[in-house]
Amino acid sequence: MNDTNRAPAPLTAPLPGARRTLILLLVVGLFDYIDRYVLAAVVPLIRADFFASGHQHSDFVQTLINGLGHFLGHDPENSAIALLSLAFMVSYAVFSTIFGRFKSKRWLILAFGVAVWSLASGASGLALTFEMLLITRCFVGIGEAAYGPLAPAVISDMYPVSRRGSVMSWFYMAIPVGSAIGFAFGGLVASTLGFGWRTAFYMLVPPGLLLALICLFMKDPRVGHADGIAADHSHKSSFKDYLIALKTPSYLLDSLGQAAMTFAIGGAAFWAPSYIHEYRGVADLGFVNMMFGGITILAGLTGTLAGGLAGDKLRARFSGSYFLVSGVAMLIAMPAWLSMLYLPFPIAWVSLFVAMFCLFFNTGPSNTILANVTHPSIRASAFALNILIIHALGDLISPFVIGAISDVSNMNVAFMVISVMMLVGGALWLWGARYLERDTANAHKQLAA
Numbered sequence: 001m002n003d004t005n006r007a008p009a010p011l012t013a014p015l016p017g018a019r020r021t022l023i024l025l026l027v028v029g030l031f032d033y034i035d036r037y038v039l040a041a042v043v044p045l046i047r048a049d050f051f052a053s054g055h056q057h058s059d060f061v062q063t064l065i066n067g068l069g070h071f072l073g074h075d076p077e078n079s080a081i082a083l084l085s086l087a088f089m090v091s092y093a094v095f096s097t098i099f100g101r102f103k104s105k106r107w108l109i110l111a112f113g114v115a116v117w118s119l120a121s122g123a124s125g126l127a128l129t130f131e132m133l134l135i136t137r138c139f140v141g142i143g144e145a146a147y148g149p150l151a152p153a154v155i156s157d158m159y160p161v162s163r164r165g166s167v168m169s170w171f172y173m174a175i176p177v178g179s180a181i182g183f184a185f186g187g188l189v190a191s192t193l194g195f196g197w198r199t200a201f202y203m204l205v206p207p208g209l210l211l212a213l214i215c216l217f218m219k220d221p222r223v224g225h226a227d228g229i230a231a232d233h234s235h236k237s238s239f240k241d242y243l244i245a246l247k248t249p250s251y252l253l254d255s256l257g258q259a260a261m262t263f264a265i266g267g268a269a270f271w272a273p274s275y276i277h278e279y280r281g282v283a284d285l286g287f288v289n290m291m292f293g294g295i296t297i298l299a300g301l302t303g304t305l306a307g308g309l310a311g312d313k314l315r316a317r318f319s320g321s322y323f324l325v326s327g328v329a330m331l332i333a334m335p336a337w338l339s340m341l342y343l344p345f346p347i348a349w350v351s352l353f354v355a356m357f358c359l360f361f362n363t364g365p366s367n368t369i370l371a372n373v374t375h376p377s378i379r380a381s382a383f384a385l386n387i388l389i390i391h392a393l394g395d396l397i398s399p400f401v402i403g404a405i406s407d408v409s410n411m412n413v414a415f416m417v418i419s420v421m422m423l424v425g426g427a428l429w430l431w432g433a434r435y436l437e438r439d440t441a442n443a444h445k446q447l448a449a
Contacts, residue, residue, distance in 0.1 A: 015221060018158040024149045024218065026174055028114060028211050032144055033089035033178025034122050034185060035204055039084060039137070041186025043326060046084075049197075050051075050130040078365070084137050089396050091141030092148065093388045100149035101241070102382025103223055103377060107154075111215035113146025118208025125201030149384035156371040156379060157221040161440075162312065164371055165322060169308025169364030176300020176360060180293050223376045241378040242385045244446050250373040250439040253432035254323070255386050258366050259393035260425030261330065264337075264418045265359055266395020267402045269296070271411070272352075277412045282345055291349060299356035303329075308364025320433025322369050325360035327429030334422040341412050362429070362447035373439040375446040 039046075102109050120139035127133035152171065159167045189200040245251045277288045307325060314321035333355045340351035374382040398418075405414035 013160065014163065015158045018155075018217065021158055021218065021221075022155060022171060024211075024214060025155060026171055028110070028147060028173030028215070028401040029151065029171065030178040030181065031114075031204070031208055031211060032117070032147055033174055034182035035117055035140060035144070035208075036088070037179045037182030038121070038186035038200050039088075039124075041183045042190045042200060043417060045190055045197040046133070050133075050337050052409065080363065084134060087134050088137045089391055091138040092145050093391045093396075095142045095145035096148045096384040096387040097242075097381070098384075099146040101380040102150065102380065104220065106150045106220050106380075107218045109146050110150055111212045112155075113143045113150075114208055114215060115143070115212040116146070117141075117143025118212065119154060120206035121201050123206070125198035145384075145387075148387050149380045152371060152383055153376075153380040154221060157223055157376065161372060164316070164368045165311035165364050166305075166308040167364075168367045168371070169304050169306075172363045173301060173304050173366060174295050175363065176218070176304065180297040180300075183293060191228045223379075240382040244378060245374055245382040245385055248373050248439050248446070249435040250323075250369055250432050251382060251386075253428050253435070254366055254369045254373075255389045256393075256426045257326065257330075257428035257432065258364075258386065259390045260421040260428065261366075262390045262394025263398040263421045264333075264425070266378050267398035267415075267418050268337075268356075268359075269395075270399040271402050271406075271415075275377060275411050276345070280345060282349075292352075295349065295353050295356055299353050300360045303357040303360030303370065305365045307361035308368070310361075311365035311368060318433075319437035320435075322365035322372075323429045323433035323436055327426045327433070329358040329361035330422050330426030330429060334419050334426070337415075337422060338419050341415055353401065366429070373436070373443055375443050377447060 025080040079117040091339050099113070117140045120136050120143055123344060124133055124140070127136055152168065155167060155171055156164060186200045187195070189195050189203060273292050276292070278284050282288050307329065310325045311322045314325065318324055335353035336351050336358065340348045340355060343351055370382055370386055371379060398421075402411075402414045402417060405417060
């Protein structure tokens, strides 16, 4: 074995520049989620532009409306607009599995992804037809697919295993904060300031291109250094990498638990404001949106950070601590969510906060599991496959499932599905705790096997 392939000693402290890397990727992640949720903030304005009564539709839009109307049996405009989100999510999930195969020049790929999604966001504002807008959202998904699997893999290569839970929590803090900023920014620019929805997309381009430029000057850490595992430069990424990950019990149970959690969060985020306003009778929709957004960001911040710290602190006492804290939090979220359905407002806001706090509590620990139980040479691929699994089984389908159940029953019954998924996710994570120590220890043997 030559010196370049000799296994390094596992890290006991972060590599030089680790904090700078974490901060940069956190900021990039914030713009990732800002780009996603600006669209949600301006949906009414997009509807008015492309689907207004008497508007001359393109052949594509008219065919789409006729087809959806025939299939659904009602006015399909909302369903058509929902395709913008679906187009993004499908391209994001599919292309993540492609970008996740890169093990070198990762910062170059990250820079490419940030530039693509930033330019695609600006192009969204230039879209003159709905089909053009649909295409630009696909490219936003493609750009973000480079960031999704590679960013946590880079961070994992710069921090020791003992610190990953808390570090991943800081990194994934971008999800609640960026989402809330995106919604607020889109509404502020497009509606409150009166600049129109297109301007909100234009304004995302300059900071995105600046971040892409900064990424080009970052140094890529050596794959496997943090784990004390020599990078296998002869290993060529292939479909077998995904099979290796799926055959690892901790990885599979963690991904399925995350899918259940993503189903719950996706369904809640999509339907909760209208449920509270229309079904529970809280009259002021603006107040409902403000309260729900505030609860999401506060619960997301505190829950995400607390979960990572708890997982790291308990790691010395419980070998399956990351699974344990994730599973227990999900099981606590279930009764909190159920009580929100029946308690009167404003008391129900408290139950909603507890449920959301517990849902976000697992973010750091569950993603740390993914990093720790996969060989560094296939880690990015494992994160990419995880992205595909959790979205395909989670927030890609949950808004439709909950809406369909509410159509044939009522929203309280539909929201019971979220409680069931919390129970399923908690059970899967507690089940996984028995495998974590073994799978973490065996991660370096995966390619040999």
